[in-house]
Amino acid sequence: MHIGIAGAGLLGRLLAWRLSGLGHRVTVFDPAPDAQARGAAGWTAAGMLSPLAELECSDAHMATLGLRSLDLWVRIVAQLPLPVDFRRDGSLLLAHAGDLGSAQRLLALIAARAPAGLTPEPLSPARLRSLEPGLHGAAHAWLLGGEGQIHTVQAMQALAQGASDRGTRWRWSHAVRELAPGCIDGDRFDHVFDVRGVGARPDLQVRGVRGEILWLHAPGLELRRALRLLHPRSRVYVVPRPGDIVVVGASEIESEDRSPISVRTLLSLLSAAHSIVPQLAEARVVHSETNLRPALPDNLPRVEARPGLTRINGLFRHGWLIAPALVEDALHELPIEESVS
Ligand SMILES: Cc1cc2nc3c(=O)[nH]c(=O)nc-3n(C[C@H](O)[C@H](O)[C@H](O)COP(=O)(O)OP(=O)(O)OC[C@H]3O[C@@H](n4cnc5c(N)ncnc54)[C@H](O)[C@@H]3O)c2cc1C
Helix, strand or coil, X not given: CEEEEECCCHHHHHHHHHHHHCCCEEEEECCCCCCCCCXXXXXXXXXXXXXXXXXXXXXXXXXXXXXXXXXXXXXXXXXXXXXXXXXXXXXXXXXXXXXXXXXXXXXXXXXXXXXXXXCCEEECHHHHHHHCCCCCCCCEEEEECCCXXXXXXXXXXXXXXXXXXXXXXXXXXXXXXXXXXXXXXXXXCCEEEECCHXXXXXXXXXXXXXXXXXXXECCCCCCCXXXXXXXXXXXXXXXXXXXCEEEEECCCECCCXXXXXXXXXXXXXXXXXXXXXXXXXXXXXXXXXXXXXXXXXXXCCEEEEECCEEEEECCHHHHHHHHHHHHXXXXXXXXXXXXXX
């Protein structure tokens, strides 16, 4: 079949890689000038794969999609033509001594919504030291076993390269204006996918939610897992990447302003991060990035399938967490595929 895909972000690249791997002829349209241009939210994301920690603002269905996707990422990453840093050693929730009450309320919420048998494991100081010898800033810690993280920049590059190797054609610098079943801007296809994220308006009632993020260079920190601070007001996560980089994020602001990070966000993210990892005091801020998370009015993901056209959108703050399972489910609806092998 000849498949047209509008959007070369996270979903567009994953779909292109999967569909071309199944032997379909795939053409992808995107306004970006080339495969490396970082317009899509997928580039900016920290890449936390946190089905349990995200239960604070999601539900058991999202957690199930996330757990399935974690298994799928293991297989996807193994098949990509470029290296992608992917870890599944769990993540840590941390709280300061004075915030134990509010942390426990959140932990109870997570435990109530979690699929059976999956709950945060409280860590003694000795066990925390054995898991993360370099971590000294927080009084209380819990391990979320099985959670993971993926290097989003490497994965975006590797998915595009993998799709190209399998024969995908890219139509860069092409912002799709008219999309209908079997048709993108006058070009005919057997099936069309609309994965334009925030760009899917007015066909979908999608909005952008501003997120700001920082990259720090912290030689010698030796953090192994992603950390999240449980705090009544200051939310922050710290995600280690290769090359002594840690990603600190992220704001969540109801605005489509893509301008650079604000002083307010910078101060709040860095002071919260420094409170759990004091060694960050001498880290260097090497990069900051702002992007828009595509969100539907209920903040839930949606797959809409009809003959000739599938729309996937609303991945909001969970795109990397759930995209593989959503893509697999969307492809099952069509007469074009069997499950990921
Ligand atoms: C700061 C930040 C941190 C995040 N952290 C995480 C995280 O830790 N874990 C997680 O799971 N998720 C995270 N996310 C969310 C994740 O990045 C998104 O859910 C995901 O990128 C959505 O994928 P998508 O393919 O729908 O959209 P995108 O990745 O935004 O891709 C949309 C694509 O459509 C293209 N497009 C737009 N208009 C048109 C048009 N007219 N024609 C053709 N193409 C068009 C765009 O150029 C873009 O390439 C984060 C997001 C942000 C901003």
